[in-house]
Amino acid sequence: MAYIPELETGEILIRQFTVKLSKKAKAFHFAVSDRALYWPEKKLVALNDPSYFRRIPHNQIQTVSLKKLAPYALWLLAAIMLLAGLVIGFLLLLPFLEHVPGSHTVSGWPLALVVGGILLPFVARGRFGLQIVTSDKSFTWKPPLVVDKPSRIHVAVILKDMLSSCQQAGLRVLDGHQH
Numbered sequence: 745m746a747y748i749p750e751l752e753t754g755e756i757l758i759r760q761f762t763v764k765l766s767k768k769a770k771a772f773h774f775a776v777s778d779r780a781l782y783w784p785e786k787k788l789v790a791l792n793d794p795s796y797f798r799r800i801p802h803n804q805i806q807t808v809s810l811k812k813l814a815p816y817a818l819w820l821l822a823a824i825m826l827l828a829g830l831v832i833g834f835l836l837l838l839p840f841l842e843h844v845p846g847s848h849t850v851s852g853w854p855l856a857l858v859v860g861g862i863l864l865p866f867v868a869r870g871r872f873g874l875q876i877v878t879s880d881k882s883f884t885w886k887p888p889l890v891v892d893k894p895s896r897i898h899v900a901v902i903l904k905d906m907l908s909s910c911q912q913a914g915l916r917v918l919d920g921h922q923h
Contacts, residue, residue, distance in 0.1 A: 747773040749782040749797050759909040763902055765895060769888045773797070774874070776909040781805060781876060783883050804878045808910040809918035810903055811875040813886055815868035822864035829857030867891055872920055874906055 751757060756778045764771040775782035775797065782797035833854030840848060867889050876883040887899045911917040 747775075747784060747795060747797055749775045749777065750799070751777060752779065755779045758913055759905070761902065761906060761909075763887070765888055765890060765899065772885055772887075774885070774906060776906075776913050778913055781808075781910070781913075781915075783876065800876065800878060800883075802913065802915060804880075805915055806877045806879060807875075807916050807918055808907065809875050809877070810872045810907060810920040811884065812920050813871040813873050815865065815871065818868035818889075819865055822861045822868075824861075825857045825864065826861030829854045829859075829861060832857065863891075872900070872903055874903055 747762070749757060749760065758776045758778060760773075760775040760782075762771055762773050773782075773784045779802055781800045781802075783800060785796055785798040787794040787796060832851075836849055836851060836854060839846075871887070871889075873884050873886040875885075887903070890896050890899060907917055907919060
């Protein structure tokens with residue numbers, strides 16, 4: 745991987761993070777030095793690995809913060825899942841209710857959609873992401889959805905560690921957990 749920060753002469757790396765929460769989730773790479781932040785980017789055209797670290801000097805960074813992520817899109821997805829599960833379940837049960845002879849399809853997918861639609865708003869509740877605001881651009885890392893309590897705590901600890909590393913580097917840090 746090309747996620748190795750290219751430090752300038754005399755620059756000291758404070759901390760480098762590689763966050764991979766599951767086998768399926770894509771790893772997130774982030775690094776902090778005493779002069780810059782290193783954010784993962786992809787080259788548009790590359791012969792081999794397009795991944796690299798974008799160097800953002802401290803003088804271009806306005807704030808580094810933990811930002812509460814809006815759950816509205818996930819709420820909409822949950823409502824669609826719940827509605828789709830109920831409709832599909834009803835359509836699959838309709839031949840049984842009308843006593844239509846012959847073989848009928850039975851599936852667990854409608855129940856899975858209903859349960860997923862009920863649980864998704866609880867999983868989306870209270871999510872935070874890392875946001876870096878520069879003079880001309882904003883970078884945000886949204887951690888993947890995690891269901892279990894230990895994984896949620898692990899994500900919160902990682903975000904706090906990233907924030908404290910940025911604070912140690914002398915950057916202006918805002919903690920969204922405290923509001």
